[in-house]
Amino acid sequence: MKARIHVYLKPGVLDPQGAAVAGALHNMGYNEVEAARQGKLIELDLTGDNADAAKARVDEMCAKLLSNPVIESYSIEMS
Amino acid sequence: MKARIHVYLKPGVLDPQGAAVAGALHNMGYNEVEAARQGKLIELDLTGDNADAAKARVDEMCAKLLSNPVIESYSIEMS
Amino acid sequence: MKSAVIVFPGSNCDRDAHDALKRVTGQAPAMVWHQDTTLPEGLDFIMIPGGFSYGDYLRCGAMASRSAIMPAVIAHAATGAPILGVCNGFQILAESGLLPGALMRNAGLNFVCEKAPLTVANSNTRFTSAYAGRSDLTIPIAHHDGNYNADEETLERIEGEGQIIFRYGRNPNGSVHDIAGVMNENGNIMGMMPHPERAVDVNHGGTDGLALFESLLGSA
């Protein structure tokens, strides 16, 4: 089983990397870019076959380690 | 329009971050984790309304700036 | 004063911290390995040193803050004993929830190493009492993720409660309110990005960090 986790900065938290990406894209002439945000993509390979149970565990991993609730939120997709 | 870009390391390229995440999860007792990989998640807000044209441009941005073709590959989802 | 330095894989200012503490307290600190689950008896002070624990992978300080020794550190903190986190140590304390806020990638995106001008925002603490009457300091910084961030409410609170201890004279990383060091509500835990342990010697970084350790010594 695989879990794909997206970790992104909460709205309102300043995102220096995203801002830099947007700035660089503008400089390159991609003026259609209004804003950019950068987050993390984490993929886990998991043993077991109960997707619901696995997802609950992954949710725990996200809350405990993979994201920082002060500045980040996350979403999980199982496959 | 929005583009969501996943940038990940090509297979075979060492992923120190992923390895460290897997190690930490094991130490915390999550032994179901067989492997972890870490990549980047980039979200762009775009002006315009032609999704195909926009996607072609985003593809260009990925090739030119957002990914490093020597070690990374990427995928794009428009929404 | 009996002190301890917590060592994580990837800590790299542990020796610096050890030497500075030994110089100031006259007694070598205990070096505590991250996999231990208990602290030495009778500690007066704990220092969490700088470095790149776990390579700074995932988020700076995230993995270290979940390691085996941390419950003991948190329990010790609850007794009111002083704890100082420097640089990566600050990130670890923030990740542990012992200090408010979070440290993000520097606004300029580059690693920054320089001798940073600092002001003491509150010298009425057990970490800074020996700075009383001194305002401008120079203490080296060296970090990639020192951009201090907290929500408005938290900022208002820590400003109001005098929990901001050091501010940058010239903001090197985008930190809100130029914050370089903060303290918890109880006044026994402080985190700072600048490295006072690299400023205790004329032949290395100057001596503006000495007073911090002297303050602790005085309060112990």
Added chain:
Amino acid sequence: MTQYAEGITAEIVKEHGLSDEEYAIILDRMGRAPNMNELGIFSVMWSEHCSYKSSRLHLGKFPTKGDKVIQGPGENAGVIDIGDGQACVFKMESHNHPSYIEPYQGAATGVGGILRDVFTMGARPIAALNALRFGAHDHPKTRQLVSGVVAGIGGYGNCVGVPTVGGETNFHEGYDGNILVNAMAVGLADADKIFYARGAEAGQPIVYVGSKTGRDGIHGATMASAEFDDESEEKRPTVQVGDPFVEKKLIEACLELMSTDAIAAIQDMGAAGLTSSAIEMADKGGIGIELNMDTVPQRETNMTTYEMMLSESQERMLVIMKPGREDVAMRIFKKWELDVAVIGQTTDTGRMVLNHHGEVVCDMPIAPLADDAPKYDRPHFAPEVRAQISAKDVAKPAHMGNVLLSLMTSPNMASKAWIWNQYDRHVMADTAASSEDPSDAAVVRVHGTDKALAITTDCTPRYCFADPFEGGKQTVAEAWRNLTATGADPIAITDCLNFGNPERPEIMGQFVGCVEGMAEACRALDFPVVSGNVSLYNETNGVAIPPTPAVGAVGLIPNINQRAGFGGMKAGQILLAVGDTRGVMGASLYLRVIEEREDGGSPPVDLAVEKVNGDFVRGQIRSGRVVACHDISDGGLACAAADMALASGIGIKLAHEGDLPMHGFLFGEDQARYLIAADKEDAVAMLQDAKADDIPLMVVGLAGGDAISVNGAHNLDLVKLREAWEGWLPDLMNKVGED
């Protein structure tokens, strides 16, 4: 008929970079045709990189012995005696090609590799330096290369916690297609606890530790063989990615293991990974090796022996343990959460035997891999001698202050703070002087003592191109001078010889000339070579880089409180120049920047004069008379004065009289010179000493004011100079919209 093993063709042999003659030697030594694994092993061991086949003959010309030399070239790094039972271990190495392809990882793994060379010998790394050469600053690729390389060096060095204390950065169109990234590492050890690759005996276990082996960096050419051609994407060679976190753990774990007396021999896995580390240890111990490839920690599935033996995955070491002591290694490496496995043992057969999936997949004699490695005397010729150019041959500029401003803000002279601000220069708490400080060499205290090491890297490719022999001499002399200017006793050097294609006689001529010039300077200055590295084939489309024999030098400051920098000068202090100023302008920065030409001979270096002038300066520094001291190099006396003025925040009034044209006095690049600032009475005493010792010493100016001036005119305002000097590189790097 040439003999081939099944599945191997002449084409495949050629793709492995082996000539017909080389293959014939292999057939002879093997007594049969080599299989694919054996061929791969020969190919990497006999590559230019591992065998030094074009350069070995000439490297023998370097003096490598001396009172203070504990270990010269031939081990992972050189070792010198710094007194009190302590040793300093150091080496420099190139990572040019990988850094051009992938600047961040290329530079990062370059740092990782050189650190491993140092801690493999039992030394704790205490300082890193880097010598960087980029193409023209306005070349379209340059900015991206600069930012990637600098981030990579910082990303790795900062994380492992070794201060990056100095280096040099040049920009020149000659490097447009081939940048140079040379990294140096310096470590400290107890003189009686140095670890060597030699020392293994038969019957000892072989332990692998570090990261797992992946398919990284397996040479493209060797991969393009029939066997791998139509394999999947993931079998293609991949860029090596560095993991500084694992490196940091490796340093600590290896040093911990080294304190236990359980190691027989140890070697890092650098170029040609497992192959070269295993063979070097076996060869040096005169023994054989047997490995079980099934036990090698692997990152990917279905790896072949060929791949595992040729992989250049980073952060790996091979340790031969004393029998029965494997447990010690296991315990320590597991504590540090490193991958570790016993993968074989040493034998008395003199052969390398590899077993994989229950079969012998390689069985070859070890001696020929080293002993019979090809060694070529490649044809070479020296370039035509260029005429010397002196100041009277060069048009006199109207305003010296404007010229000085142009020189100081030229790409090579402008402040490199944008670079070194990204390096942690202070970790380990012993950095007394680094890039940010006005000091001709970095100064790093020997932990827990009052001694310090002075460390510098130098090379002036302009001179080497004009005259390889004089340029080679000058490079060594400048390094010696930079150490001397801090008050250090220079001890020894390491080098990184970067050149073009050695199969071209004019390039080989540059190489030979530089080596011979360097060797002469090393002898005259008692400054032996203890380690080094050669990087050839730095050329693109037949255009070679300028000859760049970079030198890394180490000296000892007996008392850290008796040293000099070039700042701290105060109003009223006297400026004196040590050495003769004749106004040599050939190959000078002045010609390049002001007249946009690089012709003329290289400034001649009189090594005897170099020695006495330097010894005089060092003596004066130790006597406490010297407030500030700076060597005079690129851009001449005026640029040295400008550096001192900027560092001290005070102007300088230069005074010139006599027949020498003023621009020769100010910008000539005569060698063996220093600029010294001192209080009046000390200056008088120095002049007396100099007279007695027959040292040329001349008053050239006075500190004061807020400008640099000459004979009361030609003003260059210090504020304006500082703004332009500090602004050049940030302006370049922050320029937008041009890539």
